[in-house]
Amino acid sequence: MFAELGEQLSVWAIPVLLCLIPLYGFIKGISVYEVFVKGAEEGFYTAIRIMPFLVAMMVAINVFRTSGALQLIVNLIDPIMNKLFLPSELLPLAIMRSLSGSGSLGMTTEILNHYGPDSILGITASTILGSTDTTFYVLTVYFASIGIRNPRYSVYVGLLGDIVGFICSVYICNLFFV
Amino acid sequence: MLVGGIFVAGITGKTQLITQCAISGAQQAVEVSFKLIGVMCLWLGIMKIAEEAGIIRIISRIMGPFVRFFFPDIPRSHPAMGAIVITISANMLGLGNAVTPLGIKAMQELQELNPNKDTATPAMCTLLALCTAGFTLVPATIIAIRYAAGSLNPASIIGPTLITSSVTTISVLCADFLCRTIFTRR
Structure with missing residues (x-):
């Protein structure tokens, strides 16, 4: 019931906003079209400004993944995982989650197909994917768009969130579904 | 990360792959930004209308007291307030692509208040902490891929996801608060 309500909310949110905001602007006597174009122009330049930062980040992440460095780290952390009773099948996903949105989506699909979507691993993987956002992508895009080069402590805070999200997903799903 | 990756590839003899995936990574990045252009234009255009019509000012006045608790250094009724509220609500609704432009808008407003344009x-x-924690009420994408994978109950993850993202959001906010106090004292 709640799920359905929530889903409907997500589906309707954008159309309703797209309809209401210009309508309200029109009633307020704003030349809606001209203002929209002015804002859209800003959007164009911002998107272009982000591009070099994204190139740097995605090349680094791609090389990191393909070279096997990711696997190396997985192998290193694996023994610790076993001591904490965390499933090592999910570790690559947990690391990928902070690096690449499409990468982690792909990995989750793989896990769902391999272990089954209603298995405990499948459920946990879905929860991991749903409970945090792609830290490095958000960080790069948001800060690059305004030209910030020193993100200070926000990288650590974001990564801490990912780790907490991973551990919490595993324990909560075990509590709920085992 | 780049150097580490190349180093490992050198040892394991995958150097050839590196060239390939570096180039494909660069291409992907351009693709992502091109995809962003469209959404960015759409949402920043709509936001501009909202701004001129005074919707953002209304929202920031209503939600002001709540948001001010987390963002004490933003002046009352500054447009950044409204932009932040909208970003967070879009995040909660799981609007995916729409969140990025809105978040960027909020960042731009915050940048106006920044005395040192290089540093966050x-x-x-x-x-950023709130956005990377990504508190979402309904993870629509995941429900969709679970459905596609043949799940009997694709929405069963909503409960655990809600709990987990609450825990994540709270811990991130605590960490942010701690870091803020430590870093400002220096």
């Missing part, structure tokens, strides 16, 4: 302000870090 505490308010920016808090907003």
Whole structure:
């Protein structure tokens, strides 16, 4: 019931906003079209400004993944995982989650197909994917768009969130579904 | 990360792959930014209308007291307030692509208050923390891929996801608060 309500909310949110905001602007006597174009122009330049930062980040992440460095780290952390009773099948996903949105989506699909979507691993993987956002992508895009080069402590805070999200997903799903 | 990757590839003899995936990574990045252009234009255009019509000012006045608790250094009724509220609500609704332009808009408003344009302000870090924690009420994409994988109950993850993202959001906010105090004292 709640799920359905929530889903409907997500589906309707954008159309309703797209309809209401210009309508309200029109009633307020704003030349809606001209203002929209002015804002859209800003959007164009911002998107272009982000591009070099994204190139740097995605090349680094791609090389990191393909070279096997990711696997190396997985192998290193694996023994610790076993001591904490965390499933090592999910570790690559947990690391990928902070690096690449499409990468982690792909990995989750793989896990769902391999272990089954209603298995405990499948459920946990879905929860991991749903409970945090792609830290490095958000960080790069948001800060690059305004030209910030020193993100200070926000990288650590974001990564801490990912780790907490991973551990919490595993324990909560075990509590709920085992 | 780049150097580490190349180093490992050198040892394991995958150097050839590196060239390939570096180039494909660069291409992907351009693809992503091109995809962003469209959404960015759409949402920043709509936001501009909302701004001129005074919708953002209304929202920031209503939600002001709540948001001010997390962002103490933003002046009352500054447009950044409204932009932050909208970003967070879009995040909660799981609007995916729409969130990025809105978040960028909020960052741009915050940048106006920044005395040192190179370095992130505490308010920016808090907003970023909230966005990377990504509190979402309904993870629509995941329900969709679970459905596609043949799940009997694709929405069963909503409960655990809600709990987990609450825990994540709270811990991120705590960490942000701690870091803020430590870093400002220096």
